[in-house]
Amino acid sequence: MTGSNNGGVCSNKGVYLKLTVLFLLSTTIYVYLYSSITIQTFAIGEVMKGTISDIQRWRDKMEGWVQMIGGNGYKYDAKSVKNTSFPDTRHNVRKPEAEVRITGQNNDSALGVTNKSRLIFLPQKNIRNSISDKPEVLLTLFTSWPTKAEKYMCHNNTIRNWQQLKPLIQPILFTNEALLTEEANEKGWTVLPVRKAGRGVPILKYMYKDAMERYNSTFYAFSNGDILYSHSLIDTLKALLNSSQIPRDKPIMVVGRRTNVQDVTSAEAVSGKSVYKTANKRGKVFTVWAEDYFITSANYPWKDIPEVVIGRRAYDNWLVSNARKQKHVTVDATNTLVALHQTTKAGNQEGFKADNPEYNHNLLRRMYHQLHYGAGLTSCADYYTKYHSNGRIQIVKRTVPKSCFPV
Structure with a gap:
C-alpha cells in the first residue's frame, strides 16, 4: 500500500512538471511571436508614415507646379513650394470692368x-x-x-x-x-x-x-x-x-x-x-x-x-x-x-x-x-x-x- 501510494504521488508530480514545462514553453513561443508581429507592425507603420509623407510632399509640389504653369507669374524653387500654399484670389486681380473714383470734399469717412x-x-x-x-x-x-x-x-x-x-x-x-x-x-x-x-x-x-x-x-x-x-x-x-x-x-x-x-x-x-x-x-x-x-x-x-x-x-x-x-x-x-x-x-x-x-x-x-x-x-x-x-x-x-x- 505504501509503495503504491508513493508511486502515485511521483506519477502526479511528473505530470505537473510536464504541464509546467509545456506552459512555460507555450508562453515563451507566444511572447516571441507577439513581439515579432508587433515589431513588424511598427516597422510597417513607420514605412506607411514615410510613404504618406512622401505623397503629401509630391502633392504640394504638383500644386505649386500647376499654379506656376497656370500663369500666376511667380518663379520659385521646390523648396519654397514645399512649405507654402496660398488661396486662389485671382478673382481680385486687376478687374478691368470698373474702377473707383472718390469724389466730394468729405474725407472724414474711412470705409x-x-x-x-x-x-x-x-x-x-x-x-x-x-x-x-x-x-x-x-x-x-x-x-x-x-x-x-x-x-x-x-x-x-x-x-x-x-x-x-x-x-x-x-x-x-x-x-x-x-x-x-x-x-x-x-x-x-x-x-x-x-x-x-x-x-x-x-x-x-x-x-x-x-x-x-x-x-x-x-x-x-x-x-x-x-x-x-x-x-x-x-x-x-x-x-x-x-x-x-x-x-x-x-x-x-x-x-x-x-x-x-x-x-x-x-x-x-x-x-x-x-x-x-x-x-x-x-x-x-x-x-x-x-x-x-x-x-x-x-x-x-x-x-x-x-x-x-x-x-x-x-x-x-x-x-x-x-x-x-x-x-x-x-x-x-x-x-x-x-x-x-x-x-x-x-x-x-x-x-x-x-x-x-x-x-x-x-x-x-x-x-x-x-x-x-x-x-x-x-x-x-x-x-x-x-x-x-x-x-x-x-x-x-x-x-x-x-x-x-x-x-
Whole structure:
C-alpha cells in the first residue's frame, strides 16, 4: 500500500512538471511571436508614415507646379513650394470692368460712403501711368515676419487690425512657413511666397513687384509687421488723391514717423478707433530717422531699386533720399497718419540687433560709395500733411531744411 501510494504521488508530480514545462514553453513561443508581429507592425507603420509623407510632399509640389504653369507669374524653387500654399484670389486681380473714383470734399469717412463723398464706377484704363487711375483697392499693404513666440500677440494684433481695413486696403503676408500661411489665410489675408531673399531675409523690391502683380491698387506699401493703423491711414491717402498740390505724373512716396507704445494689449488693438486712442494716450512719437512704412504710387520704379532687405538698418533713409534725388514726390504723413508701433521686450532698435545688421549699409556702400542718410529723414520730405481748422487733411509744400542736402 505504501509503495503504491508513493508511486502515485511521483506519477502526479511528473505530470505537473510536464504541464509546467509545456506552459512555460507555450508562453515563451507566444511572447516571441507577439513581439515579432508587433515589431513588424511598427516597422510597417513607420514605412506607411514615410510613404504618406512622401505623397503629401509630391502633392504640394504638383500644386505649386500647376499654379506656376497656370500663369500666376511667380518663379520659385521646390523648396519654397514645399512649405507654402496660398488661396486662389485671382478673382481680385486687376478687374478691368470698373474702377473707383472718390469724389466730394468729405474725407472724414474711412470705409463708408456719405452724402458728400460717393464712389463712382467708371471704365478702368488698361495702363496705369499715374495716381489719377483709381482702382477699387486703395492700398495693397504687405509685410513679412518669422515665427517668434514672444511676438505672437503682436503679430496677431496686426493680422486683426489690418483685416479690419478691408475692402479699401488689401493685406498680404509674405512667408514660406506653412503654419503662418494657414493662420493668415484663415483670418482673411492673402499669402504670397518669399521668392527672393538676402541671407534669409525678404528683398524689398520683389515684394513690391509681386504685390503689384497680384493686385491692382492706387498705392502699394511695405510696413513693418508690428505696426497698427487707424482709419487715419485711409483718410490721409484719400486727401492725397484729392489734393491739387501733388503732381499727378510723378512717382510718389509717403513716409512718416511711428508712435511707440509699450506692450499693446488685444483690447487696445481691437479696432482702428482704439488704436488711435491708445496712440494718443500712451504713445511717444519716435525719431525722424526711423521709417516703418513706405507707401508708393503704382508708377513707382521699384525695378531700379537695389536689392536691400527688410528689417535691417539703412535702407529706409536711403529709399527716401533716393526718391528725393530722382525728383519723385515725397510726403511726410506724420501729422495725420497714426502708425502705432507695438514695442515689446526687443525694444525700439530691433534692426540694430538682428543678424547681419550692416547688410544693407554694406550693399549700398559698394554701389554708391558716398551715402548721406541724413537726406532721407521724414523731415526732409518735400510735402507734409496737416489738419486744417475745419478738420480736413491738407497737403502742404515744405521748406526743406539745409541739413537735408546734398541728396
